[in-house]
Amino acid sequence: MKVSVRIRRQASRESKPEYQTYSVECSEGNTILDVLNKIQWEQDGSLAYRRNCRNAICGSCSMRVNGRAVLTCQNLVGEELEHQSELLIQPMGNLPVIKDLVVDMTKFWDNLKKIDPYVSTASRKIPEREFLQLPEQREKLQSAANCILCGACYSECNSAAVNDDFVGPHALAKAYRVMADNRDDRTQERMEQYNQPGGVWDCTRCFNCNEVCPVGVQPLDRIAQIKQEILQQEKIEDSTALRHRRTMVELVKEDGWIDESKFGLKVVTNSGRDLKGVASLIPLGTRMMLKGKMPWPWKFKPSEGKAEIKTLINVVSQHLKDQGKLWP
Amino acid sequence: MLEHDVLIVGGGLAGSRAAVAIAQNEPGLNVGLISKVHPIRSHSVAAQGGMAATLKNVDSEDNWLAHAFDTVKGSDYLADQNAVEVLTRSAPDVIIDLEHLGVLFSRLEDGRIAQRPFGGHSYRRTCYAADKTGHAILHELVSNLLRFGTKVYLEWYVLQLIYEEGEVKGVVAYCIETGAIEVIRAKAVLFATGGYGRVYNTTSNDFASTGDGLCLTAATGLPLQDMEFVQFHPTGLYPVGVLISEAVRGEGAYLINNQGERFMANYSDSHNKMELSPRDITSRHIVQEVRAGRGIEGGPFVHLDVRHLGREKIISRIPFAREEGMRLLGIDCIDAPLPVRPTVHYSMGGIPTTVDCEVMGVDRKPIPGFFAAGECACVSVHGANRLGSNSLLECVVFGKRAGEKIGAYVKERPMPKLDETAYVQEAEKLVKSLLNKKGTSRIHDIRTALQDAMTEHCGIYRDEQSINQGLQEVQKLKERYEQDLSLDDRGPVFNMELMAALELRSLFTVGEMILASALQRRESRGAHYRSDYQERNDAQFLKHSLVYLNPDKTGIETNTCPVDLSLQAVDPDRFIPQERKY
Numbered sequence: 041m042k043v044s045v046r047i048r049r050q051a052s053r054e055s056k057p058e059y060q061t062y063s064v065e066c067s068e069g070n071t072i073l074d075v076l077n078k079i080q081w082e083q084d085g086s087l088a089y090r091r092n093c094r095n096a097i098c099g100s101c102s103m104r105v106n107g108r109a110v111l112t113c114q115n116l117v118g119e120e121l122e123h124q125s126e127l128l129i130q131p132m133g134n135l136p137v138i139k140d141l142v143v144d145m146t147k148f149w150d151n152l153k154k155i156d157p158y159v160s161t162a163s164r165k166i167p168e169r170e171f172l173q174l175p176e177q178r179e180k181l182q183s184a185a186n187c188i189l190c191g192a193c194y195s196e197c198n199s200a201a202v203n204d205d206f207v208g209p210h211a212l213a214k215a216y217r218v219m220a221d222n223r224d225d226r227t228q229e230r231m232e233q234y235n236q237p238g239g240v241w242d243c244t245r246c247f248n249c250n251e252v253c254p255v256g257v258q259p260l261d262r263i264a265q266i267k268q269e270i271l272q273q274e275k276i277e278d279s280t281a282l283r284h285r286r287t288m289v290e291l292v293k294e295d296g297w298i299d300e301s302k303f304g305l306k307v308v309t310n311s312g313r314d315l316k317g318v319a320s321l322i323p324l325g326t327r328m329m330l331k332g333k334m335p336w337p338w339k340f341k342p343s344e345g346k347a348e349i350k351t352l353i354n355v356v357s358q359h360l361k362d363q364g365k366l367w368p
Numbered sequence: 369m370l371e372h373d374v375l376i377v378g379g380g381l382a383g384s385r386a387a388v389a390i391a392q393n394e395p396g397l398n399v400g401l402i403s404k405v406h407p408i409r410s411h412s413v414a415a416q417g418g419m420a421a422t423l424k425n426v427d428s429e430d431n432w433l434a435h436a437f438d439t440v441k442g443s444d445y446l447a448d449q450n451a452v453e454v455l456t457r458s459a460p461d462v463i464i465d466l467e468h469l470g471v472l473f474s475r476l477e478d479g480r481i482a483q484r485p486f487g488g489h490s491y492r493r494t495c496y497a498a499d500k501t502g503h504a505i506l507h508e509l510v511s512n513l514l515r516f517g518t519k520v521y522l523e524w525y526v527l528q529l530i531y532e533e534g535e536v537k538g539v540v541a542y543c544i545e546t547g548a549i550e551v552i553r554a555k556a557v558l559f560a561t562g563g564y565g566r567v568y569n570t571t572s573n574d575f576a577s578t579g580d581g582l583c584l585t586a587a588t589g590l591p592l593q594d595m596e597f598v599q600f601h602p603t604g605l606y607p608v609g610v611l612i613s614e615a616v617r618g619e620g621a622y623l624i625n626n627q628g629e630r631f632m633a634n635y636s637d638s639h640n641k642m643e644l645s646p647r648d649i650t651s652r653h654i655v656q657e658v659r660a661g662r663g664i665e666g667g668p669f670v671h672l673d674v675r676h677l678g679r680e681k682i683i684s685r686i687p688f689a690r691e692e693g694m695r696l697l698g699i700d701c702i703d704a705p706l707p708v709r710p711t712v713h714y715s716m717g718g719i720p721t722t723v724d725c726e727v728m729g730v731d732r733k734p735i736p737g738f739f740a741a742g743e744c745a746c747v748s749v750h751g752a753n754r755l756g757s758n759s760l761l762e763c764v765v766f767g768k769r770a771g772e773k774i775g776a777y778v779k780e781r782p783m784p785k786l787d788e789t790a791y792v793q794e795a796e797k798l799v800k801s802l803l804n805k806k807g808t809s810r811i812h813d814i815r816t817a818l819q820d821a822m823t824e825h826c827g828i829y830r831d832e833q834s835i836n837q838g839l840q841e842v843q844k845l846k847e848r849y850e851q852d853l854s855l856d857d858r859g860p861v862f863n864m865e866l867m868a869a870l871e872l873r874s875l876f877t878v879g880e881m882i883l884a885s886a887l888q889r890r891e892s893r894g895a896h897y898r899s900d901y902q903e904r905n906d907a908q909f910l911k912h913s914l915v916y917l918n919p920d921k922t923g924i925e926t927n928t929c930p931v932d933l934s935l936q937a938v939d940p941d942r943f944i945p946q947e948r949k950y
Contacts, residue, residue, distance in 0.1 A: 052861045069698070081812035085856035085865035090409075093574040095610045095692065097503055098409045114695060138545055139862040145406075149514070158511040159470025170467040172479030178472060185472050185504070189408055214511075223470065 041067065043117060044126035045075060047087065050137050053144075057137070061126075068118030072110070073101050075117060075127065076141075089141035096254065099190035103141050104130040109192035111254040132195035148194055151207040155215040155234065160226045171223045184217035187257045193249035205238035209249035209259030212240060216262040219269070231270050240266045241281035283307045293353045296343025300334040301325065369788045372400035372519070373778045375539065375554035377526055377581060379407025381415075381502065381760060382742025382767035383560030384509040388469075389771025391516035397775060400552065401513070402521035402541055404576060404867070408510045411562055411574045412763065415502025416613035416688060417486060418494035419764070420757035421459035425476060426483040430491035432456040436935060437942045439758060442488040442646050443716075443751025444894035445910065445945040446594070448932035451747045454723050455758070458765045463495050466764065470508045473497055486618050488646040488755040488950070499613050499688040502760060521552075525867060526580065527795050529557070529738075530786065531588040536727075536738035537784035539584075540795045544867060547860025549795045551788035555778040558770055559585065559719060559727075559740040560763075564878045566871075568712040568827070569819035572601055572611035581744040583874035585719050586881060591730050591916040591927070593746040594717035595878075596885035596896045599754055600828050602650035604711025606669040608696050612708055614756040616674060616689050617643040619681065623654070624671040624705065625662040631670070641950035648753040648895045649950065651710035655828050664707060671705035710828060716754055716895065717885070718746035720914070725770035730916060732929060737784065739774055741766040748912065751931075752894020802869045807852030811868045814853065815875065818845050822879050826886050831900040835887045842879050849876070884924045885915045906945050 043064050050057040062079050073091055080087045092100040094113045101112045106120055106128050120127055135143040161171070193209040194200055200208050207215075212234070219230045234240050240263050249259040271282065287306045291298050304325060309317035328334040343349065374390060376383045379401055390399050401407065422430045435456040440447050467473060467481065474482040474496050486494040497504030513520065521541065528540040530551070538553040561581025565573025586592055602623075603612040617623075623643050625631045632638045635653050638645040658668050674682055674689075679702050682690055693699045693706050719740040721727050725747070726734035742763045749762055825838030849872065857865040891905035892898050911928040918925050936943040 051859065080864065081810070085811065085868075086859070086863075088857075088862045088864050092405055092409050092576055093411065093414045094608075095414060096695065097414050097500065097688075098405075098411075098574060099413075100405065100409045116695075142862050153514045156515070158508065158515045161468055161470075166468055168464070170464055170473075170481050173472075173475050174479045175475050175477065177479075178475055181472060185507075186500075187507075188413075188503070189507075218470070221470065221472075 041065070043075065043121070045079065046126055046128050047079075047140070048130040049087075049140050052139060053136065066117055068116065068121070070117045072105055072112035072115050072117065072120065072127065072129070076112060076129070088139045097188060099188035102132055102190040102192045102195065102254075104132060104195065109133070109195035109252045111190055111192065114254050132191055134195055134197060134200045135191070143191075145191060148191055148208065148210065151211045152189070152214060154207050154238075155211045156226070156230070157211070157214045157218060159218050159221050159224045161223055163225045164223075173222055177222045181217050181220055183257055184213045184220075184262050186255045187213050187217070188255055190254065192252045192254055193257075193259050196248040196252050198246040198248060199242055199244045203242055206242040207238055209243070209263065212243070212266065213257050213259040213262040216266050219266065231266075231273055234266050235270050235279060235281070240270070280307060283310065289353065293350050294342075294346075296346030296349045299337075299340045300328065301337040301340065369786070370400070370550050370552040371398075371783065372552065372554045373397045374399045374556050374558065374774055375552055376401040376558045376560060377403070377539065378410070378560035378562060378742070378744070379403035379405075379510070379513075379520065380410030380412035380560060380562055380742065381506055381509065381763035382770070383407070383410075383558070384506065384513060385764050385767030386558055386560060386741060386771035386774070387518050388509055388512050388516065389768045390775050391512075391518060393772060394775035395516075397778065398519075400519045400521060400554070402524045402526060402539070402552070404523060404525045404544065404580075406522055407513065407520065408506060409576075410506065411577055412502045412760070413506045414572075414574065414611075415760050416499045416611060417615040417618065418484065418496030418501045418757050419463065419505075419760040420486065420489060420493050420755070421463045421495055421761065422456070422491070422493055423460050423463060423481060423483060423495065425480045427491040427493065430493055432459070433939060434490055435459065435493060437939070438489050439749065439755055440751070440935065440943060441948060442753055442755040443749075444753055444904065444948055445906070446748070446751030446893060446912070446931060448748050449935035449943065450932045451723050451749045453935060454769070455749045455762060455765050458769075459761055462761070462764045462768060465768070466505055466508070469512060471497070472504050484615070484618050485644065486755070486757045487614055487641070487644045487650070489757065494618065494757040496615065498684075499615050499686050505760065505764070525870065526584060527798065527870070528791065529584040529588055530791060531590065531735070531738070535736035535784060537786045540791050542795070542799070545862055547799070547863070549792055549799070551786070551791050553783060553786050554737070555781045555783055556737050556739060556774045558725070558774060559738075559744050560742045560767065561744040563715040563743040564875070565712045567819065567822050567875050567879050567882065568598075569816070569823045570604060570609040570709075571712040572604055572609060573712070578871040578874045579715075579878035580871065580874045581740070582718060582881070583877040585727070586877050586917060589917050589919065589921065590727065590735065591720060591914040592717060592881050593720040593912050593914055594748060594752070594885070595881045595915055596889050596913065597716035597750075597752050597894055598712060598826075598882060599647055599714035599716060599895050600651040600710035601713035602647055602654055602710050603672050603708040604713075605692060605696060606667075606707040606709045609711040610692060610696065611711065611713065612672060612689050612692065612706060613686065614647070616672065616686050619674070619685050620677055622673045622676070623650070624673050625657045626664050626666070627662060631657050631662065637949045645950040646753055646755060647713070648897075651828055652897060654708075654710055658709070667707075669707040669709040672708045673705040674701050675703070675705070714754055714759060715743055716746070716748070716750040716752065718744050720912070721745045721747050723747060724773045725766055726773075730914060730927060737781070739770050741770040752896060799866065802853075802866055803855060803858045805853040805855055805869075807854045809848055809852045809854060811853065811855070811865060811872060814845055814849055815868070815872055818842065818872075818875055818879060821845070822882070826883055829897050829899050830886055831898055832887065835883050838883050839880070839887070842876065842883065846876050880924060881915045884926055885913050888926045889913055910945065
C-alpha cells in the first residue's frame with residue numbers, strides 16, 4: 041500500500057521548521073521505523089533521526105507519531121493508520137531539536153543524574169558473595185527496571201513542559217528502582233531528596249507518561265509509590281506538599297468539600313506559623329476571591345452529603361490501615 | 369587538540385566496564401569515552417540470554433576447568449587456553465562485582481543469583497536477568513559512568529586511529545552534530561567498538577555494528593585475527609533477523625522441521641545435546657533441513673516451538689522473546705511456533721590482543737598505547753565458535769582487566785608527541801570528498817549489494833570458488849563506491865548519510881578481511897565450514913590466521929600464529945583436540 045508520511049523537517053537548531061510529505065510503498069505490518077528507513081534509503085538521504093537496535097530495547101528511536109511519542113521500531117503502520125489517513129512524524133517534545141527528528145537529550149540525561157541513579161552500597165559491608173535478594177524483592181523493581189530511557193515519557197510530560205526544575209518521569213521511575221532496591225543503603229536520604237522541589241510532588245498526575253511508555257514502566261505509578269513511601273515516614277520534615285495532601289483530606293472529611301480559605305491558611309501559612317506564607321496569602325486570597333475561584337469565607341457552606349463522605353473516608357483509611365498503610 | 373590520559377572508543381559493556389574500573393581504581397586519571405551512539409544505546413543492551421560463571425549456585429560440582437573445557441571444545445580447539453583460563457577463573461568474581469554495582473540478576477528462591485543451562489555448557493552456570501541480561505547490566509554500568517562523571521563524547525565518530533613511530537597516540541574524531549573535526553591525543557587508546565553484523569544481509573546486530581574499530585585498525589596496517597569465523601545464531605526470527613535468545617532453547621524449546629520432527633536428533637554431532645548443541649552445529653543443521661526441502665512450507669526457515677513449556681514459564685522466563693514474536697509477526701508463542709533461521713550474530717575474530725588486552729602487531733609484540741577488549745578484540749577466548757553466555761562474560765572480564773591494566777600503564781607513559789596538522793587536513797579532505805560525491809548510486813544500493821555478496825559467497829557454507837567470486841564482487845563495489853556514489857545530504861549537521869558512507873568503508877574493509885581469511889583456511893572448523901574441505905585439519909590449521917594490508921596498502925596478506933595450549937598440561941585427557949560432538 042502507498043502511505044502518505046508528513047514529516048517535520050528542521051535543518052539545524054536555528055532553522056525554521058517546515059513540513060515535507062513523502063509517499064512510501066509499505067505494508068501494514070511494517071514498523072514506523074521501517075517507513076523512515078525506506079524514505080532515507082530510497083528517497084531522501086538528508087532525513088535525520090535516531091535508530092539502532094530496531095528491537096525495542098536500545099531506546100534510540102522515539103519520536104512523535106500522530107501527536108504522541110512512540111518507539112518507532114515498536115509501532116506498526118497498520119495500527120497508526122486505523123484512525124488517520126496519513127502518518128504525521130515529529131520530534132519528541134520538551135527537548136530542543138538538533139535536526140529533523142533528532143533532539144538534544146542533554147537535559148534528559150542531566151535530570152537522570154540528579155536523582156543519583158545507581159544502587160549505593162558504600163556504607164554496607166560488601167560481602168564476598170552476592171547480596172541476597174529474594175525473587176519477590178526483585179519483582180517489585182521489575183516494572184521500573186524495564187525502562188530503556190527512550191524519552192517518550194519526558195516528551196509528553198506536562199510538568200516538564202512548564203516546570204524547568206522537574207526532573208521528569210524517567211528520572212523518578214529510576215529513583216524508585218534504586219530506592220526500593222533492598223541492597224541500596226541510602227533509602228532515607230533518597231526519600232528526602234525526592235521530596236524536594238523538582239521531585240515527586242512536581243508531577244501533575246496527567247497520566248501522559250503511563251499512556252506513552254512503550255515498555256510498561258508506568259512512571260506515574262512509580263512516582264505514586266515514592267510518594268507513598270515518603271508519606272509513611274514520620275522522620276521526614278513537614279513540607280508544603282505533605283501538608284497539602286493531609287489538609288485536603290482533613291477538610292473534605294470535615295465539610296464534604298474544600299473550604300478554600302481554610303485550605304490556604306493551613307497549607308500556605310502552616311496554620312499561621314509561616315509568616316512569609318501569611319504575607320503571601322493576602323494578595324493570593326484577594327485575587328482568588330476577585331476571580332471567583334473562592335467564595336467569601338463567611339459564605340462557605342458544608343456539603344449536604346458531608347456525613348456520608350466522612351463515613352466513606354473513614355472506611356477507606358481503616359482499610360488502608362489494616363493493610364499496614366498510612367493514609368493520607 | 370584535545371587530550372586525555374585514557375581514551376576509550378565505544379561505550380558498550382567492555383568500554384563502560386573499563387571506564388568504571390579506571391574511575392574506581394585511579395580516580396585521578398583523566399578518562400574520555402567516545403561513542404557514535406549514546407553508550408546506553410550500544411548493542412550490548414540487546415544481549416538477552418546471560419553470562420556464564422561457575423558460581424555453583426545451582427550445580428555445586430561445577431568448576432572453572434569444566435567451564436574452560438566447554439569453552440575450548442566449543443571453540444573447536446582454536447581458543448587460546450591461557451585466555452580461556454583467565455576468562456573462566458575470573459567469571460564468578462566479575463559477576464559478584466556487577467551484582468554489587470546493582471545489576472538486577474534473576475534470583476533463586478533463597479535470594480542467590482539464579483543460573484540456567486545454555487548451549488554447549490555442561491552445567492547450569494548462566495546467570496541472567498530474565499531475557500534482558502545485557503540491558504540489566506549496561507544500564508547499571510552507564511548509571512555508574514554518570515556517577516563517576518566520565519567525560520563522554522556523545523555521538524562522535526572516530527575517523528582515524530593515529531599510529532605512527534610504532535605507537536598509538538590518539539584518534540581523529542568527527543562530531544556528528546556539528547561536523548567538527550578534532551584530534552584527541554591520549555597515553556592509551558582502548559578500542560571497545562563491537563562487532564560487524566552489518567557486513568551481512570541478515571543479522572541480529574543493530575545498525576551501528578559496522579566493524580569500525582576493525583577497519584580503523586586494519587587501515588594502519590596492523591593485523592586482524594581469525595576473521596573467517598563469523599557466528600550465525602541459529603534462531604533469528606524469520607524474516608527480520610532479530611534474535612530469539614538461546615535462553616529460549618535453554619528453557620527447553622524444540623526445533624521442528626516440516627515433518628514435525630525434532631531434527632537435531634537425526635545428526636550424529638547433535639543427537640545427545642539436541643537443541644542445546646552449540647550455535648555453529650545448530651545453524652548448519654537448520655540450513656541442511658531447509659536445503660533438503662524440510663523447511664516449513666518449503667520456505668527457508670524451521671519452527672522454534674515453546675508451547676509445551678506452558679504459559680506461566682513463557683511469561684516469566686522468556687517474556688522478551690514472546691513480545692518480539694507478537695510485535696514483529698503477530699505470533700504469540702504460547703499458541704503457535706515461531707519461524708526461525710540462522711542470522712549473523714557475532715564476530716569471533718578481531719584485533720589480536722594479549723590476555724592483558726594489549727594489541728599485538730604481526731610480530732605478536734604489544735603496540736605501545738593501544739588496547740582492545742570485547743567483541744572487537746580477539747584474545748582469543750572463542751576460537752572458531754563462541755558459546756552462548758561467554759560474550760557478555762568476555763566483555764566484563766576483559767573490559768575490567770583492560771581498565772585495571774591501562775590505569776597502571778598510563779602512569780608510566782608520557783603523553784605522546786604529535787603534530788595534528790596533517791591529520792586534521794586529511795580528515796577534512798576525506799569528509800569533503802564524500803560530501804562532494806556526485807554519481808548515481810545511492811549508499812543503500814551499494815551497501816545492500818555488498819551485504820548480499822558477503823551472505824551469498826561467505827555465509828554458513830563457503831568454498832574456494834565462492835570466496836573468490838566474493839572478493840571480485842567486493843572489488844567491483846568498492847570501485848562503484850569511489851566513482852559513482854551520490855549523497856543527498858551535503859551539510860555538516862547530523863548528516864546520517866555521511867555517517868553511512870563512512871561506515872560503508874568499514875563494511876568493505878571487514879568484508880575483504882573475512883573473505884581473505886576464509887580463503888586461506890582450507891579446512892572446516894567451528895563456524896567456518898568449507899564445502900570443499902569438510903574436515904578439521906589440525907596438522908595444518910590448528911593455528912590462528914592473521915590478515916593485514918601489505919606495507920604499501922595495495923593488497924591483503926595473510927599469515928598464521930600458534931594457538932596457546934597451556935591447559936593441556938593441566939588436563940591432557942580433555943584439552944588435547946578430539947572430534948567435536950554433542
